[in-house]
Amino acid sequence: MAKRSRVETELTVNQILDEAFKQILTIGFEAMSYTTLSAATGVSRTGISHHFPRKTEFLVRLDQRIGQFFIEGLDFTSIDALQQSWADIMRNPQRKAVLQLFFSLCGSTDQNMKTLNSLNVVKEAAMSHFADAGRRCVEQLIGNSALVLLQDGSVN
Secondary structure (H helix, E strand, O other), X not given: OOOXXXXXXXXXXXXXXXXXXXHHHHOOOOOXXXXXXXXXXXXXXXXXXXXXXXXXXXXXXXXXXXXXXHHOOOXXXXXXXXXXXXXXXXXXXXXXXXXXXXXXXXXXXXXXHHHOOHHHHHHHHHXXXXXXXXXXXXXXXXXXXXXXXXXXXXOO
């Protein structure tokens, strides 16, 4: 087999990451697999595992994109606007999937999971806009979200 160029390899990796991002937001991280990624991308499971030996590596590589996607749904013009936009997120299946992912990983012992900081980015943004009141608001919203997700069975 001919050796692939660096550009071809990078395109393949980006194709896999784009599909992983899509699947995390639609079917969820737990349901996403090398098989579902292979079926969607046309890249063999072996090829995918060559670039991503462990499933958690997708999250490490996508952490910033996931955080950016979530924060784009928030309105930081006021505390009330932040609270309302968070409520809107809870009604948006793809943005809500970010919270489901966060809570499903909370008990993980995988060291890679400890580096995920999507919700820390949100807390930092709230603090930069509203100081300590922003931090308290986001912490309360995270807690309320946990209760809602547990109640509707979205998080195990």
